[in-house]
Amino acid sequence: AQSVTQLGSHVSVSEGALVLLRCNYSSSVPPYLFWYVQYPNQGLQLLLKYTSAATLVKGINGFEAEFKKSETSFHLTKPSAHMSDAAEYFCAVFNAGNNRKLIWGLGTSLAVNP
Amino acid sequence: NAGVTQTPKFQVLKTGQSMTLQCAQDMNHEYMSWYRQDPGMGLRLIHYSVGAGITDQGEVPNGYNVSRSTTEDFPLRLLSAAPSQTSVYFCASKRGQGFTGELFFGEGSRLTVL
Numbered sequence: 001a002q003s004v005t006q007l008g009s010h011v012s013v014s015e016g017a018l019v020l021l022r023c024n025y026s027s028s029v030p031p032y033l034f035w036y037v038q039y040p041n042q043g044l045q046l047l048l049k050y051t052s053a054a055t056l057v058k059g060i061n062g063f064e065a066e067f068k069k070s071e072t073s074f075h076l077t078k079p080s081a082h083m084s085d086a087a088e089y090f091c092a093v094f095n096a097g098n099n100r101k102l103i104w105g106l107g108t109s110l111a112v113n114p
Numbered sequence: 115n116a117g118v119t120q121t122p123k124f125q126v127l128k129t130g131q132s133m134t135l136q137c138a139q140d141m142n143h144e145y146m147s148w149y150r151q152d153p154g155m156g157l158r159l160i161h162y163s164v165g166a167g168i169t170d171q172g173e174v175p176n177g178y179n180v181s182r183s184t185t186e187d188f189p190l191r192l193l194s195a196a197p198s199q200t201s202v203y204f205c206a207s208k209r210g211q212g213f214t215g216e217l218f219f220g221e222g223s224r225l226t227v228l
Contacts, residue, residue, distance in 0.1 A: 009154075032213075032214045036217075041221070041222075042221055042222070043118070043204055043206075043219030043220050043221050043222055044157075044204070044206075044217070044219045045218075045219065046216045046217065049214075049216070051214060090156065090157065094213045094214055101159075101173075101213070102159075102213050104156045104157045104158075105156060106154065106155070106156040107156055
């Protein structure tokens with residue numbers, strides 16, 4: 001069965017520091033992978049997605065993620081954190097095999113300290 | 115462009131009461147869905163629809179009904195509310211009937227069942 005694991009339910013960084021949010025997936029076929037962000041009291045919005053084109057995907061607000069098949073990972077990074085990046089981040093995977101469902105990770109709450 | 119609009123934003127119910135959460139989108143999206151978000155459990159799909167007149171169950175459909183009489187609207191009905199249905203509910207839509215496109219979320223409806 002496919003699954004998504006986000007390592008670390010809470011991550012705290014200093015403003016200007018590197019942001020690294022981890023996502024590992026399991027999938028029996030090539031997956032589609034997504035990162036969504038949820039700002040306080042808002043709905044989720046798409047940051048970026050991987051759909052089997054370039055393995056390094058650039059998204060909005062300076063975020064990017066790299067698909068690594070050998071590590072079954074799709075970690076989200078940003079070189080320099082801003083206070084406005086404080087939010088909940090969700091990784092999701094879609095498997096186009098037998099189980100055609102979008103599977104969500106449990107989310108990582110990012111805090112940015114001044 | 116309003117996107118996905120959910121009403122009400124907040125609701126308090128007593129056990130056994132019924133209510134409808136409204137969801138409307140103005141993007142002419144074929145796919146619409148309802149999620150619930152609970153602490154430590156991420157997003158869970160309740161029901162979804164791939165077009166007018168077509169609905170299907172997600173992973174947690176019990177206690178909820180939906181209908182899709184128009185492309186724009188996808189209401190979620192709680193026939194007899196239970197405390198276990200206390201949650202934040204999100205409606206989401208996207209273009210097409212597949213699972214790989216970008217989901218557009220409403221701002222959420224926070225429901226408390228006493």
